[in-house]
């Protein structure tokens with residue numbers, strides 16, 4: 001019979017790893033998967049669950065990180081793991097957290113903090129499942145983390161365009177041709193900014209990139225420690241979809257940050273904090289030109305100077321005119337600016 005203790009909303013206290021030598025050696029995502037060579041999303045899974053530790057349940061929506069990780073009775077997951085429908089990572093996170101709470105409250109399970117992490121791809125999370133994620137982020141009484149691994153396409157079904165695919169990229173739904181060079185001309189959604197700005201009960205939102213592995217793990221540990229519903233957006237270079245040599249995954253992650261295309265920040269209790277190389281850029285360090293990032297990838301091989309200039313101008317605009325650089329795209333009103341200056 002399970003021990004009866006009163007259930008509380010307590011979380012595991014996961015202190016940040018103070019440097020790479022302090023990172024725990026145990027792995028909870030091991031061999032047995034079939035992702036592509038150089039797949040950054042597989043690394044994100046490994047680091048995410050390493051950061052969370054053994055008392056963790058992982059749920060994941062359909063996509064590469066489901067299909068390539070659970071093939072014919074093999075799996076790299078050492079912790080309990082469950083697949084959920086493509087648009088359902090939010091529902092899976094909330095349902096599991098609520099289920100655990102009910103079982104513990106009724107004394108049917110030992111009351112202890114168990115991490116609940118639901119991951120989703122950009123297609124499953126930022127397009128199809130955005131409603132369920134939004135709903136989960138309003139439920140402060142349940143502890144869960146939703147991690148969106150963003151490889152910027154519906155990769156598992158052969159690289160279709162998603163709302164997170166960058167401007168102009170070549171995908172199977174946007175092949176460049178002679179009549180029309182650019183098929184995809186929409187700017188990428190600002191997913192983490194949207195989740196942070198619109199969910200007052202959500203205490204923690206962060207962006208991460210596995211090229212900065214220790215920082216990435218520490219954001220996961222912070223999210224799980226702070227509790228309630230939390231959200232992390234990870235940018236994951238994908239050799240197949242982005243069309244580059246697999247050895248460049250780490251470098252492309254770094255370039256996404258150094259060019260200012262993907263800023264690293266966390267929003268905790270309504271306060272925005274930049275970190276890593278993004279912090280240095282906010283404090284005055286020059287951004288690298290976006291062409292250094294774009295031209296290393298086959299999906300932008302059809303770009304001409306005009307396209308590179310447009311991309312650069314959009315990133316510059318994000319940094320120069322947004323209310324919170326690269327986070328909240330409300331243009332500061334002249335009247336507000338004048339009032340603030342007059343104080």
Ligand SMILES: Cc1ncc(C[n+]2csc(CCOP(=O)(O)OP(=O)(O)O)c2C)c(N)n1
Nearest residue numbers: 062063064086121122123124153154155156
């Ligand atoms: C409701 C539904 N529609 C379509 C599919 C087919 N499908 C399976 S995986 C996938 C791509 C998911 O893309 P994303 O969430 O970005 O994950 P990735 O494959 O890129 O890792 C699609 C469209 C499905 N499984 N369920």
Ligand code: SF4
Nearest residue numbers: 035036039064238240
């Ligand atoms: S297609 Fe991309 S995300 Fe999918 S397994 Fe290959 S590298 Fe990873």
Ligand SMILES: [Mg+2]
Nearest residue numbers: 121122153155
């Ligand atoms: Mg994807």
